[in-house]
Structure formats: C-alpha cells, structure tokens
Amino acid sequence: MENAVVLHNVNKSYDGFALNNVSFPVKKGFITGFIGPNGSGKTTTIKLIMNLIHEDSGTIELFGQEHKKHAKEIKQRIGFVYAENPFYDHMTSEQMKKVIAPFYKKWDDTLFKKYMADFDLPWKKKIKHLSTGMKMKLSLAIALSHHADFILMDEPTSGLDPVVRREVLDILSEVIQDENKTIFFSSHITTDLERIADYITFIHNGNIVFHDDKDSIRDQYLLVKGAKELLDEDIRSLFIDVIETPVGFEGLTNEPEKVKKLMGDHIVSESASLEDIMVYMGRREKRG
C-alpha cells in the first residue's frame, strides 16, 4: 500500500524533551489519527512534517520525495490546519482569501465559495469577530480549496461544540472519499478518532508507542475486571497496568487470548476504548 508520508528514525531535541527515533507511515487514501498526552510531541512532529522546524536526524518523505529537497512543491500539495488562529484578525474572510490564494497554483475559487456557503461563513465579517468554530471552518475551507493531496491538522476539533465538531468530522469523511487524498490529524478527543480514523498513531514522551489500524487495536486490547485474589505475578505480567480498588481490579491487557484462557469465567471483559488505552499506557510509562 502506498504511503503519503513516511517518517524514518526522526530525532529532534529540545531542552528537556526529545522525539526519539520516530518512525511511522501515513497511508495514502486513509485517515490517520495522532494521539498522545499533553507535551508528548504531537505538534513537534506535525511541524517537522510541515518543514516548519528541522529534524536533528532521520528522514521525512512526502509523496515519495524528501521534504527538505522538494519543500516548495510539497507545500503546494498540503492543506494545513492549525489549532490556533493562523489569520490576520483585522481582515475579513474575503481579504484573507485574497492574501492566501496566490500562494497556491491550484487555488480553486469556485470550491472555496462552495465551502464558504456549506459552512455558512460570512465574507465581510472581520476574522476577530468570528467564533472559534467559524475560524476553524474558515481554516478548513482554505486548506481544502487548493486541491491538496494531504490534509494535515493539529487539533482541528479542539474548542468546538459537539455539533460543529460533528460537522467538521463529516467534512473530513467526505474529503477522504477521494482515494487520492490522505488525512493526518492530532486530537485529544479520542471519540472523534474512533469515529473517523482508519489508523491510529500513539505517541508518548517523544516515543511512538504504536501505529496500527483501528480494528487491530480493537482486537488487541481488552479491558478486564475481576477479583483481586486472581492477581498473582504471572497474571499481572499479562497486563499493561492494573488498577486495584477495595473490591477488585481493572486492567488493560494486550494479550487477550492468554488472559481469557487463564482467567476464564472469573473475569468480566470488554473491548478497550482509545481513551482506556491512552490512560493505561500512560500509567505504565510513568511507572517505568
């Protein structure tokens, strides 16, 4: 399967933080969600992919080309959405569009007008007077109006109410119907990723913990509850982490078959949500 983006052993250090040998592919034609706790390196990774900052070592390829060597043409093919307002506040949407459009060879005014209408966005209102949701939709409209092959977004749904969030997710699901397009976005809202992502990349403390398709993740992790008496050392070793309460335990395992075989009828289990996986992985990493 073709990859739109490939990171290979990418390292980037700041004082007190490092991305360590970050490697993962972003599959062409799919939506990949990027999750991880605060400060785990998501924005840093996204900035590296955008070539806004430079890796200390390793390689990043977009569309099969090394991004540093082909920066200009690669930028043309990316639609980038930031969580923060990237616009000049004193301008209207119309004025902002006039500033941005000339940068893109494939800018499509008709498409932009369609998104402005679909998103109910005003042309003449100053950007500083738009709501958070409207600003996000304007960002998205701009990112989608130059026929980008790769849509890269840093927390596009943060700060949005559930209705607008769902609208944004629906737009992304619609965009990905075109199999030549690829979407990569970071989010803390794991339910958004559960809803639309095909692949999940999980980063913690600058390390990629896993990169997998959503169905495999669902099959691989199991949330288990049972009596504390069941927990001996061998059983504990099958769990990523275990939380004990006065009445029993709850634990996350990535060895569901072994656990079911050994613990059988003595446990209650359910498939783990991305949030469960994030919380338990985080606890394990903290434990060391």
Ligand SMILES: Nc1ncnc2c1ncn2[C@@H]1O[C@H](COP(=O)(O)OP(=O)(O)OP(=O)(O)O)[C@@H](O)[C@H]1O
């Ligand atoms: N320019 C910089 N100089 C020094 N440290 C930085 C710089 N940019 C980021 N960092 C540090 O790198 C770490 C990772 O930050 P990053 O913004 O990539 O995390 P994140 O996963 O996007 O977090 P959040 O979910 O809170 O947005 C943090 O400890 C941050 O302080």
